[in-house]
Amino acid sequence: MIRVFIISLLAGTCAFAQTSAQPTVASRAPVAQQPAPPALPQSFNPDNVPSNAAVITIHGVCPKDSATTKAGSKEVPAKDSSCQTVVTKEQFNAMLAGMNISSQITNPAAMRNFAESYSQLLALANEGEKAGAENDPRFQELVRIARIRALADSYRHGLDEKYSNPSQQEIEAYYNENISKYDSFKLERIIVPSINPSRTPAARAEHDKKVQQLAADIRERAARGEETQKLQDEVYKILALPASPKTDLGMKRRGSFPAGIEKDILALKPGEVTKLETEMSGFNIYKLRSRDTIPLEAVKAEITRDLHQKNMESAMKAVTGNVHPELNEQFFGPTGKTVGPILRNPQSPGTSGRPMPDASIGNPAQTPITPK
Numbered sequence: 001m002i003r004v005f006i007i008s009l010l011a012g013t014c015a016f017a018q019t020s021a022q023p024t025v026a027s028r029a030p031v032a033q034q035p036a037p038p039a040l041p042q043s044f045n046p047d048n049v050p051s052n053a054a055v056i057t058i059h060g061v062c063p064k065d066s067a068t069t070k071a072g073s074k075e076v077p078a079k080d081s082s083c084q085t086v087v088t089k090e091q092f093n094a095m096l097a098g099m100n101i102s103s104q105i106t107n108p109a110a111m112r113n114f115a116e117s118y119s120q121l122l123a124l125a126n127e128g129e130k131a132g133a134e135n136d137p138r139f140q141e142l143v144r145i146a147r148i149r150a151l152a153d154s155y156r157h158g159l160d161e162k163y164s165n166p167s168q169q170e171i172e173a174y175y176n177e178n179i180s181k182y183d184s185f186k187l188e189r190i191i192v193p194s195i196n197p198s199r200t201p202a203a204r205a206e207h208d209k210k211v212q213q214l215a216a217d218i219r220e221r222a223a224r225g226e227e228t229q230k231l232q233d234e235v236y237k238i239l240a241l242p243a244s245p246k247t248d249l250g251m252k253r254r255g256s257f258p259a260g261i262e263k264d265i266l267a268l269k270p271g272e273v274t275k276l277e278t279e280m281s282g283f284n285i286y287k288l289r290s291r292d293t294i295p296l297e298a299v300k301a302e303i304t305r306d307l308h309q310k311n312m313e314s315a316m317k318a319v320t321g322n323v324h325p326e327l328n329e330q331f332f333g334p335t336g337k338t339v340g341p342i343l344r345n346p347q348s349p350g351t352s353g354r355p356m357p358d359a360s361i362g363n364p365a366q367t368p369i370t371p372k
Contacts, residue, residue, distance in 0.1 A: 044108055049089050056087040058119045061126055085122060087115075100157055156316075163311040164304075171303050175296050180254070182299055185265060186289040187249040188228040190218060192235050194282035214238060215276050215283035222285055223273045247287075253294070261286070 049055065062083040087095075092115075096105055105111050133139050166174075175182070192215040194208065218231050228247040236244035257265065261284075264274040268288040277284045296303075329335065 046089075046111075051090040052088050054086045055089045055092050056085075056115050056119065058085040058087075058122060061085045061119075061123050087118075100153070159312060159315050160308075163308045163315070166304060166307045166311075170307060171300060172296065174303050174307055175299070179293065182294040183254050183266075184251045184292050184294050185253075186251055186291075187265070188247040188287040188289060189249055190222060190228050190232050190235065190247055190285040190287075191245060191281055192218060192283040192285075193239065193241060195239075195241075211239070212283065215285070219273060219276055219285045222287055225271070228287055251292075 060082070095118075096114075105114060128134070192211060194211050214235065218235060222228055222231055232247050233244045236242070254262065254266075256262070261274070261277050261279075264277065265286055265288060268274065268286075270288055270290050272288055274286045277286065327335075
C-alpha cells in the first residue's frame with residue numbers, strides 16, 4: 001500500500017521542480033543582463049524513446065516480491081542477489097497522466113526532479129514496509145484522506161474532460177439561444193472634457209457652464225450628420241487642449257460600456273447619436289455607424305469555454321448542492337465566512353489542472369511515520 005501511496009505524495013513534485021530551478025523574488029539580485037540559458041544537449045529527445053524503453057532504473061530498491069508487477073513500475077531482480085526497479089517510458093507517462101501533471105513537466109530539469117523524487121520515495125517506501133509503517137494508524141488515516149481526495153479529483157477531472165469538447169449541435173444551440181450576446185457595433189465618440197484649470201469658484205462655475213453648452217451644441221451638430229472627427233477637433237481647439245483623440249472606436253461588443261450608456265447605444269439606429277453621457281472624462285456623445293452579429297465561427301472558442309464552465313458548474317452543483325455540513329460551534333467556533341472544504345484541492349483537475357504542492361517533496365525524509 002505504501003508503494004501506491006507515494007504516487008499521491010508525488011503530486012506536488014512538479015510545482016517543486018518548476019520553482020526549485022528558479023530563484024525566489026527575494027533572492028534575486030539586480031543584474032545588468034541575465035546569461036542565456038544553456039542549450040539542451042542534442043541527446044535530449046523524448047519523442048525518439050520507444051514506449052517500452054527503460055527511462056528510470058532504480059538500483060538498490062528490492063521489492064518484497066520481484067516477480068510481481070505493481071502499478072506504475074515493473075520490478076525485476078538483478079544478478080548477484082541485487083535488485084532494481086525499472087520504469088518504462090509508457091509507465092512514466094501513465095504516472096504523470098494519472099496525476100494530471102503532464103502539462104507541467106515541460107523541461108528536462110522538471111523531468112529529472114520528478115524521477116529522482118520518485119526514486120527516493122520508493123526507497124523510503126520499501127523501508128517503511130519493512131518497518132511496518134502500514135500498521136501505523138496515522139498512515140492509515142493519511143491513506144484514507146488521500147483516497148478521498150484522489151477520488152474527488154479523478155471525478156472532477158472526468159467531468160472536465162467530458163465537457164471540454166461540446167458537440168457542434170450544442171455550440172450552435174447556445175449561439176442561437178444567446179444571439180444578442182454576439183451583437184457588435186461600429187461606434188464613434190466625441191469627448192468634451194470637463195477639465196477646469198480655473199481655481200476660483202466663480203471661474204469654475206463659468207467654465208462648467210461653457211463646457212456644458214459647448215457639449216450640447218456639438219451633440220446637435222453630430223445628430224444633424226456633421227463629421228465627428230471634425231467636431232472633435234473643434235472641441236479641443238475651443239478648449240485650448242492639444243492632440244484631440246480619434247473618434248472612431250471600431251467594433252465593440254455588448255458589455256464594453258457601463259449598463260446605462262450601453263442601453264442608450266442599443267436604442268440607436270445607424271446614424272443616430274446618444275444624449276450627452278456624463279462620464280469621468282466629461283461629456284461624451286456616441287454615434288452608431290452600424291450594427292452586426294458576430295458569425296458563429298468567430299466566437300466558437302468562446303462558446304466552447306462558456307459551455308464548459310456552465311456544464312461544470314451545473315454538474316458540481318448537482319453533486320454538492322444538497323451537501324450542508326453541520327458543525328459543532330463549541331468545537332469549531334461561531335459561524336463565519338466559509339473558506340471551502342479542506343479536502344478540495346484548489347488546483348485540482350477542472351480548475352487549473354495543477355496539483356496541490358506537497359511540502360515534503362524535495363525532502364522525502366521529512367515527517368517520518370514510525371510504527372507503534
